[in-house]
Amino acid sequence: MSETAVCRAAAIALSGLDGAPVFVEAALSQQLPGIGIVGLPDTALAEAKSRVRVATEKVGLKLADRFILINLAPAALPKHGSGFDLAIALAALAASGRVPAARMSSVVHLGELALDGELRRPPGLLSAVLAARRLGFERVMVPESAAVESSLVPGIETIAVRDLADAVAWHSGEDRAWRIVAPETSARRNEPARARDLQDDDRAHPAPDGAPDTVDIIGQDEAVDALVVAAAGRHHLSLTGPPGAGKTLLAACLPTILPDLSPEESLVASSIASLGSDTLRHLVVRPPFEQPHHTASAIAIIGGGDGRGVRPGAVTRACHGVLFLDEAAEYPRHVLDALRQPLESGTVDIHRARFRATLPAKTQLLLASNPCPCGNAGSLDAAAECTCTPIARMRYRSRISGPLSDRIDLKIEVRRVSSVQERPAGAEGRTSAELRARVTRARERAAVRLRETPWTVNSDLPGQWLRGPAAKLPRSETVVLDRALALGAVTLRGYDRTLRVAWTLADLSEVDRPGRREIAQALILREGNLA
Structure with missing residues (x-):
């Protein structure tokens, strides 16, 4: 040479x-x-x-x-x-x-x-x-x-x-x-038929020892129903209730009822996992679950970088999975507000002096918080009376800002279980596998309906499509929601998000379009008056 x-x-x-x-x-x-x-x-x-x-x-x-x-x-x-x-x-x-x-x-x-x-x-x-x-x-x-x-x-x-x-x-x-x-x-290894086989074969992703199952949840049937709605439409969810009500158990069960990742989602989740130091032996097929501590910084949640490269945050590691923020009101407000843009766009833009990077962040946010600093506000138990002043309760709740709260589709209040009852003989609770099958069927209905669009789940639908000719519902069906918008009870963003939940409820009910019943139920779920 x-x-x-x-x-x-x-x-x-x-x-x-x-x-x-x-x-x-x-x-x-x-x-x-x-x-x-x-x-x-x-x-x-x-x-x-x-x-x-x-x-x-x-x-x-x-x-x-x-x-x-x-x-x-x-x-x-x-x-x-x-x-x-x-x-x-x-x-x-x-x-x-x-x-x-x-x-x-x-x-x-x-x-x-x-x-x-x-x-x-x-x-x-x-x-x-x-x-x-x-x-x-x-x-x-x-x-x-x-x-x-x-x-x-x-x-x-x-x-x-x-x-x-x-x-x-x-x-x-x-x-x-x-x-x-x-x-x-x-x-x-990536053909769709194999992905379907993995969904149908629980042996492909066995639950680890001690993993939670929805059958273990006692006395929170309405909250479990809300989990199913959140899973079927990939909606953001907030759980509020006193300590011991079961919020953490409910949150841990959400990933167990989610369907397996599609081949495209699997490659994205696997690529994110590959940024670590461990060698991958197989593709990530189950939705990831991230639970950062409430002392985590904004960079730890959103991501950052320097001269050594880009470091993905928890919202990216939870892409196509669940980001669970326990004790959400204990997070600094600026950390929570940093999630607003990723929740809307599904991406995180990291800008530094010498580089710019865009990371995926299409995650499902799950918040769990107490109603007040002592946790007993609104308790029906006389022995657990709230000791917080009204202004302390107001300040505590305001840590989750209005703009962030407006991006949460489902707001559920959970109560402490007052009694433990044995199930009737022959009756069985709803297992995660059974609920996952129901969620999968609902997502398949949505995918068929949206096959001519760039979206696959209801939470991705933009307002223009929801209110456009392809999906516009008659005024006689949306009258409750229209009145809530006129009275200022919901914002226009909240209006669109309520419609998304209504479509998810229709998919779970196996009906072609949501009616007044589904819209009213979606509005109730959004306002947090289920419990």
Whole structure:
């Protein structure tokens, strides 16, 4: 190879879940031996020059005794992390004449180098492989330890290598320990038929020992009904009641009645999970459940980032699942209000001086709170009398702001159970599996109705569609809701959200369109007068 040749190896730069192509360019220059890296690398990436030089020597592939300049193109795009090590090492070896460069620019290389040449999985590998497929690449080279994770993405071939020597052998056409994972294998893992099989087979996602089940809930039948409505339409839900009423148990049961994720949702949830340090062995098929502590900061809930990259918050980790905020009134008000924009748009925009990232945040919010600081306001138990002053109760409730409360579709007040009664002989409670089947049927009805639209669940429906010709209900059916709007009892946003709940109630009742009964029930659920 000519000493003036520029060798290129492809890689992926992640910004959140989005990936951009990066071509690692290497060329020799007439300077003292060394390696230089340019193109906006962060600290971990700038340190790759030391890892590459030692690793290449350990596998018996010494670099040229010349200065090797590494350029990460495009130069204006910030690059983070150690996942570029493999591409940098191969480009440097190609520039040194140790390996052919013919196929390097057509294969995405992902991997961190150990000093002995072994390859390690970089964070966000699944997201990077998805980005490579979306950008038109047909092959990706990954560490052998991450081959299973990479093979979860259909439509792209995975080259699994144990170390740098195996990567060089593949590019040189030598027979080594590397192996190919064909795209047909990974495609079968994501086909819709398999997803349906998982929904129908409880053995595919067995409940862990001690997991809650709705059959364990006693004396809160109305609240369980509200859980079903929330699950069927993916509506936001608020539970208010004294300590010991069962709010936390109700919240923990919500994920158990949600259907399995669709193939598209599964890939998004899996991509978010891949941003951590653990290797994925299978796609995420159950809706995630996040429960941050009430001392969590706004960045911990919403997400943030710095020169080391983007860090997703709890609202992103709960994407296509449930974000549960227990003791919601104990959260700082600015933390709760930071959720307003993600709840409306389904995304989180993170802006920093050197980068901007958009993360998915299509989550279902579940709030649980006490009615007052002591928790006994409105209690029917004379022994549990509220000791809070009226102004203390007002301040406590105002921690959940009006704009955030207006985005909550269902507001349920729960009471303490006053007695425990045995179920009649032969009678059984409603299990999570039974309720999940009912929720699944309701979502299927909604999906059929919305098949010509970009939406799949009722909570996604915009007001223009709800009040437009496709779904407009006659005034004789919406008279109760229209009067509530005229009296100021609901805002226009609340009007649309009430209609969404009414459509969900119609799906659960297996009727084609909501009538006056469903609209009135949706308005009651929104006003929190169910208990």
